[in-house]
Amino acid sequence: MAKQAASGKVRGSRTGRPVMALLDLLGRRWSLRILWELRDAPLTSRALRTACDEASPTVLQARLTELREAGFVELGEGGGYGLTALGRELCATFMPLHRFAERWKK
Numbered sequence: 001m002a003k004q005a006a007s008g009k010v011r012g013s014r015t016g017r018p019v020m021a022l023l024d025l026l027g028r029r030w031s032l033r034i035l036w037e038l039r040d041a042p043l044t045s046r047a048l049r050t051a052c053d054e055a056s057p058t059v060l061q062a063r064l065t066e067l068r069e070a071g072f073v074e075l076g077e078g079g080g081y082g083l084t085a086l087g088r089e090l091c092a093t094f095m096p097l098h099r100f101a102e103r104w105k106k
Contacts, residue, residue, distance in 0.1 A: 025070055030055050030063045035072065035083070039091045042082030 026032055030052060037043060037051040049060055064081060067073040072087035083091065 025066060028063060028066070030059060031067065034060070034063055034067060034081075035087060035091055036094075038073065038081060038083050038087070042076050042078075042080035044080045048081060 026035075033052050033055075034048065037048060043051060045057075045060075045064075048064075049055055049057060052060060064073060067087075068075065071084055072090055073081055074084050074087075076082050
């Protein structure tokens with residue numbers, strides 16, 4: 001994703017600003033769900049697909065590839081996907097929004 005931002009090729013933005021690149025990536029189907037499901041522990045491809053309500057394997061792999069290229073997700077030695085330090089930081093950034101949503105939902 002950093003490469004896309006540098007080249008200015010970000011959907012919906014001619015500037016390629018980092019915030020636009022990030023929002024573009026996170027706005028793609030299943031991106032946020034994948035990050036959310038990986039927030040506690042790494043998961044295998046199959047376990048992640050199950051956690052994501054049986055998302056299409058093709059779409060899930062495409063998102064995992066994009067999230068890996070962006071530096072948020074990594075493939076561990078045991079074959080499971082997990083968050084990088086940057087991915088954990090991003091998820092921590094969303095926790096206040098999560099708490100707000102929980103209060104709002106009531």
